Amino acid sequence: MNLNLYGYDDHWLALDCGMMIRQDLPDSPLQVPDLSTLETLGIRPAALVITHGHEDHIGAAAWLWPKWGCPIYATPLAAGLLRAKFAERGLSPQAIHVIEPGEALDLGPFALRYLPMTHSIPESCALLLSAGGYRILHTGDWKLDPEPLIEPAVDPQLYQALAPLDLVVGDSTNALQPGHSRSEGVVAQALMSAIGRCKGRVIVSCFASNLARILAISQAAEKSGRRVSLMGRSMERMVSVARGLGYLDDMPPLVPTRDLGYLPPEEVLVIATGSQGEPRAALSRLAQGRHPHMELTSGDSVIFSSRAIPGNERLIERVKRGLSSLGVNLMDDIQHPELHASGHPAQEELTTLYGWVCPKQLIPVHGEPRHQQAHQQLAKKMGIDVPIIPRNGDLICLDHQGLTLEARHPQTPRIIRQDEVAALAGLEGEGAQRHGELFIALTISASGDGWIRIGQLLTDGSLTSPLDESAFADWIDQCLEEIHTDTLAELRHALTPRLLYWLNQHLRRMPSVHLQLLASETKAPPNS
Secondary structure, three states, X not given: OXXXXXXXXXXXXXXXXXXXXXXXXXXXXXXXXXXXXXXXXXXXXXXXXXXOOOHHHHOOHHHHHHHOOOOEEEOHHHHHHHHHHHHHOOOOHHHEEEOOOOOEEEEOOEEEEEEEOEOOOOOOEEEEEEEOOEEEEEOOOOEOOOOOOOOOOOOHHHHHOOOOEEEEEEEOOOOOOOOOOOOHHHHHHHHHHHHHHOOOOEEEEOOOOOHHHHHHHHHHHHHOOOEEEEEOHHHHHHHHHHHXXXXXXXXXXXXXXXXXXXXXXXXXXXXXOOOOOOOOOHHHHHXXXXXXXXXXXXXXXXXXXXXXOOOOHHXXXXXXXXXXXXXXXXXXXXXXXXXXXXXXXXXXXXXXXXXXXXXXXEEEEOOOHHHHHHHHXXXXXXXXXXXXXXXXXEEEEEEOOEEEXXXXXXXXXXXXXXXXXXXXXXXXXXXXXXXXXXXXEEEEEEEXXXXXXXXXXXXXXXXXXXXXXXXXXXXXXXXXXXXXOOOHHHXXXXXXXXXXXXXXXXXXXXXEEEEEEEEOOOOOOOOO
């Protein structure tokens, strides 16, 4: 969720303030960063600085910024998206200040400069922070795209002029990938070819923020004799803001979705939200035959110009099954990798950037531990010191002795419930009040891609409100079928938040929960 805090001499800056969608919980609530550690430590940022306009970097600002009331600095596109979010929440946009890529500003003891960097949304910037004689490059999300379509490519001389740096806080997302990430220019050519081969209606689903991709799809549609329509609120909002900034001047005129029924199928192309299987998105409604303005039929085509974000695979497969049942032709990045390009750097790009800026030290962020470890190994081969692989809540000190882990502060999941930020039930921390105890024992066995319960669900405890054990067991069986993990530890990590959420919804008072998983080698009987 990308909330980063930089402090010097009791002066603090917040960099980015994102959210995530908890697809693993009922109703897919939003999760935002936990501010309790900042409140405990007396940290209140004097400014919120935004690197780019993706939801995992700006999505929580309208929820958390009111606790700070500080100035917000963002490039024009991110600022426009933030203003729209603030308007929805009834917040004044006066705190939002526009900074052009390349500009610099002074914030207390910090000198800060926005450095243009290519990514899968325009106006992404790395940030150069200087304070106390130290110079830090916070990369944000980035890649080195030689043909980004909408913006100029990265200027090597701009970054070479920064060398040497004391520290890079860098993107690890694709550190396991050799070579170089695919260019948006290459994807545009692949989309042109794929769309040109389609016969009936064409639906292309991609991330709404990838304006270069939206422009490429639109231009491919026009050259194929198709009219373009947008489906999905986030898609319409993003295109509206981008057009106001002049980013999509070459985009052909749009057809309202309500008028699609008047066009022959071979003249229709729709750019739709829902590439991650979101149940309420446009693509899911089309897959279920529930969209009010269009129905898909045999011979139509759906192109997924995106990759599956880890954790969303089950939802995406559900959408694909629905589309297949309608006789729709499917193309995705698994069979057709040329239809998508990552917005993050592969190993060759990491090596190139670090060769330009010559950092003494690196803190690898983003991705999972295995990505951070791969990033660490790559940097060490270049002679860069990487003493710490951070976790959420780590407080790290940079001084003349290098990097030191000062403290670890566990972060409690916070979700948006009933238009308010609240702790995720059951994970509020040590000091939360509990009403009784509940011990749960499950004997389980691997079954295909999921898990299956063997024998009886065992529960024991001193509960202050009744538990419907039959309904609880049925719900657990459904969860086990849906969770695709390789180890018991991963299963526990995936099952625990779901379990706590269910109990909180079905018990009047939340107990302390103790979960025990027991592995069985017994083969489950068919259809058990």
